[in-house]
Amino acid sequence: MNFPTHIVAVAGLIINDDKKILLVKNPISGWEFPGGQVENGENLIEALKREIEEESGAIANIDSLVGVYSNVQSYMGWDGVSYTPTKVILDFIGRYVGGDLHTSDESIEVGWFEKENVLQIIENENLKDRARDMLEFHGKVIYRVYETKPVYSVKSERYI
Structure with missing residues (x-):
């Protein structure tokens, strides 16, 4: 039996006391909310806190699960050699709660942005949809299935 291969990733919309939203600018995909892959043996919350601190310098407490997403398409990775497997992403x-903002290998800029500007700053359509889910969260978790290549397309979605 072959075991399936998936990437499990987490991301977070982090809000400060001034109600501003933390965004990081990835050198490839542009402005986005911090997050990344869950490492072997790591739980989801620990992974998200680690990714936020690594990418931005911010220390955060994690509150509510907003969305579960399946990017069901495998495609050629950035290296042009290996394939990126399908992904399960939890936002x-x-x-x-603290920390000094700084950039990293994964973030060429880091900043706090007004809530009403976030959707204009994020250019990637699937990230924009996920950001909208987080900005408009009212207690029900969304589950969305999508593909990103050749263009972003939503296959299904529902609240769970």
């Missing part, structure tokens, strides 16, 4: 809302 959360969190609160900034």
Whole structure:
């Protein structure tokens, strides 16, 4: 039996006391909310806190699960050699509790942005949809299935 291969990733919309939203600018995909892959043996919350701190310097508490997403398409990775497997992504809302913002290998800029500007700043359509889910979260978790290549297309979605 062959075991399936998936990437499990987490991301978070982090809000400070001034109600501003933390965004990081990825050198490839542009402005996005911090997050990344869950490492072997790591739980989801620990992974998200680690990714937020690594990418931005911010320390955050994680509150609510907002969405579960399946990017069901495998495609050629950035290296042009290996394939990126399908992904399961979990998005959360969190609160900034400390730390000094800084850039990293994964973020060429980091900043706090007004809530009403976030959807104009994020250019990637699937990230924009996920950001909208987090910005408009009202207690029901969304599950969305999509593909990103050649263009972003939603296959299904529902609240769970």
